[in-house]
Amino acid sequence: MRFLLIYPPTEPYFIQKTKARSFYGLSPPLSLLYIAKILENNGDAVTILDYSTKIFNEQTFFKMIDVADAIGMTIISPSLNEVKKIIELIKRHSPDIPIIIGGPHCTLRPKETLEETGAQISVQGDGEVVIQDITKALKGEKALTDIHGITFQTPQGIKCNPLAPIISNLDTIPFPARHLLKHSIYGREYNPLLKAGEFTAVITSRGCPYHCRFCSRSSITMQQYRIRSNDNIIAELNEIKEQGYRHVAFVDDCFPIYKKQTIKLFETLKNEGLDLNYSVTATRVDMADQELYKKMRRAGVTHLQFGLESGNQDVLDFYDKKTTIKMIQRAVHLSHETGFFTIGSFIFGAPFETKEQFQQTLSFAKSLPLDSVSFLPLRYMVGSDLWNEAVAEEKITEKEYIVLADKQRELGQYSAEELLKFCMNAQYSFYARPTFFIHLLKKSLHNNDMSFMKSFLSTVFSTMK
Incomplete structure (x- = not known):
């Protein structure tokens, strides 16, 4: 069979016909590549359309549908509205082509997603085993009713099958088909000079053992945390090197978790001499360790990104971060001293949080040796504890999957517009300091590595897109 797999845009901007500029994605969609x-x-033959890297063109899109036997699409909650538009176009052009959806949003709301999108089949959980059974069903070799892990349309209505077992041994999953997106540009937030085929990503685990109240990852992964062996990870990185990549991002929900295993991993990577650069897109301050960081840096890690969230302990406790202000200070300073380009993200908008507390977080951020920051509004995300509580309290409905912490909804102290303005002003205030630019220049010169300055400029310009 011939499959067209689609990574949809998360913003309406990407599905316009009039824009004529080049795009690059933050990271390739590993779920589709798996x-x-x-x-x-x-x-089977596979083509992938990643709309984080290209502009939607209706004529080209229809040509690709015409040569496909089935369509597959991954859905994250922020992309749901754009998915609806894409599926509407598909049905208008080829009403009989099967459409299969999966991904985080489908795992959380399988029946509702089918109802809202009109797709034929929705996959919950790990898709690698389920897709093989779905292919058999499309060929008439198996009944959909016999496939665990799917929800599907029938003439009598939507039928929900039992969940499929999770893949307990991640080492059994073949490495992603990266060649399908070798022509796409990714990773310029880390290095603006990266070209197509030079940046990719790996994931060494599935799930997260933590339960931050604003996050839905635990629900998406069915409260299960699984890790790959070092041997399996190293084998994939060797393949990545052979394919010509230069920079690799570890895109786990949280990395690392196990100190001893991770130290051994980076010791081996150093000894292998792969000559790759690495970024870590999500790490925790309570994982900071001098020995570990030194091993990571020597092996080629250049960037660490922390979810810091707040400079107020009561806000950290409300989010159930299980971290402290002192932990944050220690981790960020250790990251800086080790030589990493250190990124921190903060959240404004806890229900009791005031503008004075926003200012405290901004002042706290400025006191840290951070090389890049983001200040984001609190969002009540479907599947998170905060979202579940707000639904139970009837502050939002079950059909509202992403809601800003808006005063009008009794979810925060300020309106959505005010909250967004606080975030934008904080971002500007952080970067507008001459002392910040001097700090970053000194760091680049000290490390004899101007990629830090390039990363900063790339990050700033990416926020202006």
């Missing part, structure tokens, strides 16, 4: 590899191993 599915693509399974399909290719079974003899």
Whole structure:
């Protein structure tokens, strides 16, 4: 069979016909690349459209549909509205082509997603095994009613099958089919000079053992945390090197978790001499360790990104971060001293949080040796504890999957517009300091590595897109 797999845009901007500029994605969609590899191993042909890297063109889109036997699409909650538009176009052009959806949003709301999008089949949980059974069903070799892990349309209505078992041994999953997106540009937030085929990502685990109240990852991964072996990770990184990549991002929900295993991993990577650069897109301050950081830096890690969230202990406790202000200070300083480009993200908008507390967080951020920051409004995300509580209290409805901490909804102290303005002003205030630019220049010169300055400029310009 011929499959067209689509990574949809998360913003309406990307699905316009009039824009004529080049785009690059933050990171390739590993979920689709894993599915693509399974399909290719079974003899199927696969094409991937990643709309984080290109502009939607209706004529080209229809041509690709015309040569496909089935469409697959991953859905995250922020992309749901754009997915609806894409599926509407598909149905108008080719009403009989099967449409299969999966991804985080489908795992959280399988029946509702089918109802809202009109797709035929929704996959919950790990898709690598399920997609093989779905392919058999499309070929008439198996009944959809016999496939665990899916919800599907029938003439009598939507039917929900039992969940499929999770893949307990992640080492059994073939490596992603990266060649399908080798022509796309990713990672310029880390280095603006990266070209197509030079940046990719790996994931060494699935799930997260923590339960921050604003996050839905635990629900998406069914409260399960699984890790790959070092041997399996190293084998994939060797393949990545052979494919010509230069920079690799570890995109786990949280990395690392186990100190001893991670130290051994980076010791081996150093000894292997792969000559790759690495970024860590999500790490915790309570994982900071001098020995570990030194091993990571020597192996080629250049960037660490922390979810810091707040400079107020009561806000950290409300989010159930299980971190302290002192932990944050220690981790960020250790990251800086080790030589990493250190990124921190903060959240404004806890229900009791005042503008004075926003200012305290901003002042706290300025006191840290951070090389890049983001200040984001609190969002009540479907599947998170905060979202579940707000639904139970009837402050939001079950059909509202992402809601800003808005005073009018009794979710915060300020309106959504005020909250967004606080975030934008904080971002500007942080970067507008001459002392910040001097700090970053000194760091670049000290490390004899101007990529830090390039990363800063790339990050700033990416926020202006």
